[in-house]
Amino acid sequence: MFVDTHCHFEKQYYDDFENVINNAKESGVNLLIACGCSKSANTEAIDVANTHENIFATIGYHPDQAFIVTDEELIKLEKQLSNKKVVGIGEIGLDYHYDGFDKSKQFELFEKQLQLAEKYNLPVVIHSRDAVQDTIDILKKYHVKGVIHSFSGSYEVAKIYLDMGFKLGINGVVTFKNCNLKDTLIKLSPTDIVLETDSPYMTPHPYRGEKNESKNIVIIAKFLTNLFNISMEELAEITRKNVSNIFDI
């Protein structure tokens, strides 16, 4: 049994959630964590988790919301954390990829949510793009653990995050032909990672260009079994344990 630790269940992406959930089940992906990133996405993630036994939710405000999020919305987020199906805060973090970002605004939003994670002892799902050093520096100020979502960095950076108690979220990016992530992972262990699709994004090779779904966890898993030279059953068991190590599921 596999877990998709990071998928986006939003109506704007999928006409039929049940279809996506059934396809996942049929592929052996039995547990899903719906990830929120905005006000509406957080509500949708909670809704799908509330109505499906095998789905949990993480909620939070993505750095691209840094200009938008109000104090009231953060108060609402804090209230939503008491929902039993909410198992973490995310995705939250820093993103310097696109022009027009404001570092200080992103720091403020990120740290307010890290404070909530500490207060409620919840794991965090970290989005960090082109912002490795600032992400590490800020995370070091807090006693939190969690997942580094869509990890694609070097071995040295991986070690820093692992030493801080994080697992690395590995998705379809690892299967891309031009991706060096496998060179990092080969030096690590399956105990260091959790699997995620980041669906509808990050569709694994050879389906790039199509809409991603949780069922494609098995494509990522197959790739990793070759890399780590272990069986699908072993990878499923190890990564399932890693999920329990982070999330109270």
Ligand code: NI
């Ligand atoms: Ni995501």
